Amino acid sequence: MKKIFTVCAILSGLLFFAQEAGKAGELLKNEASKREMESSTLQRESSRNNNSGNSGFRNPNNQNNQNRRPTNPNYQWNQNYGYAEVFLRIPELGYFSVELADQMIANNSGRYRFFDLPSGRIPISIYDNGYLIYRTTLNVRNNSRMVLDFFTNEGLYLLDSYPLQNGYYGFNNWNDLWNNPYGNSGNNGSVNYPNVMDHLTFQQFMSAMKKDAWFDDKKIAFINQQGRHAMFTSEQIAVLVKDLSFDKNKIALAKSLFSKCVDKQKYFVVGDALDFESSRKDLLDFISKN
Template sequence: MKKIFTVCAILSGLLFFAQEAGKAGELLKNEVSKKEMESSESRKLDSRNNNSGNSSGFRKPNNQNSQNRRPANPNYQWNSNNGYAEVFVRIPEQGYFSVELADQMISNNSGKYRFFDLPSGRVPISIYDNGFLVYRTTLNVRNNSRLVLDFFTNEGLYLLDSYPLQNNYYGFNNWNDVWNNPYGNSGNIGNINYPNVMDNQTFQQFMTTMKKDAWFDDKKIAFINQQGRHAMFTSEQISVLVKDLSFDKNRVALAKSLFSKCVDKQKYFIVGDVLDFESNRRELMDFISNS
């Protein structure tokens, strides 16, 4: 009986924190006009290369008139240095989609589209469903960073987060974790090997630096939110951070803000235990229930 109860509790926890389309990230505006979507001629994927104009600044394939003619003096780019960035797009729906980003295009039915060696700046992105244009917008790509996005045909394109790239460290153990983490689903429930989470030594250094540089609650909260933007925490680590504050109202505010950064939300009740007042513990639990 105890085993059955435990299994039911785990399954209910997984359902409670399950992902939902349009519930995470920043929605990026669809720039495809109604006329484009209704026009079969402009919607066709193959027609994208027939346009003579190209004001985007990105390379386009040669048109039919020049396919059989090689340039006498080709322009080589031996040391092109426009920056380096990555963009990861996931389409969790079943179907055959194509994603065009700058001068790169990926088509498959796996739902994962990973673009490397991208220049920094404003980069156009277009999404096709079975060859028909359904979404277009512009991404602001930064050098040495990775943008992670989710696309839903009924909801739109969502920018989940931006991660710094340093020393070719990808910061995850599983490809799915790249997209699952912003929803709070690390994919490693029951396993302490969470991606992007601070190890004990790094967390101790984090605490030492915070106590040295920030003396008051407002400074500590600002330090945690700034330095921990691209890190994940365990419930135990968050409870330590929350407990270090002086006033209970500030503890509640920090506990709420760090809930989305927690990798083991099923244990978040230990964060509420460090609050002094029962009313604040109820406030935190109500916040979690509605998140």
């Protein structure tokens, strides 16, 4: 009986924390027409060649001349047309193809990772066994990574978009990219969240702040300016808060950084950096409402 109860408890927990289509992210409108969705991959080639929206990508519209070697190839060395990444997951079984800018990936693994993308508005099309089922336009920013989920019955969801830092991936497990927006991870708590400061970077951040800012107002301005594209752990926020001199400034910073914390379940450690019990209660009240 005890074993049955344990199994039921585990299954209930898995169902409670399971990801669900449409539970997270922003739904992106399907722009594919019914006529396009009824056309196969082969039938769409002529229309794709005439699509002026691809004029800014690397692939020229010369499909009829692909088998002929050009007399004077137009080489482009060290072309700098922006850099961005798009990571798409399709968690359903099947063979899907995804076309983004001038790149296409087809597999049955459910993971589609696009690198070296230009910035700007880029069309994305999704095919199921050669048939178009979804099309929309992504607004891709330079030096950024977009993370998306696609469900055939729900649509395409933008889960997250954040800047890239020095080519650092910022995760230990590929699944964390998609799991984190849902509030769960596959690393049992040992997640290296995207764009969070590692220990060395945080120490450098603290050293720079203490060098350039002496007073609370300067420190807060430094944190808000230099850390606007970064995420922090609760322990790091506690260090930043504790470094301030006045408790009113500490509580203000603790509240403002709550949205940039990657492990909000441990935010109670930030309360220990406050000087007064009333301030700790104020912070707890703030957390309970957010």
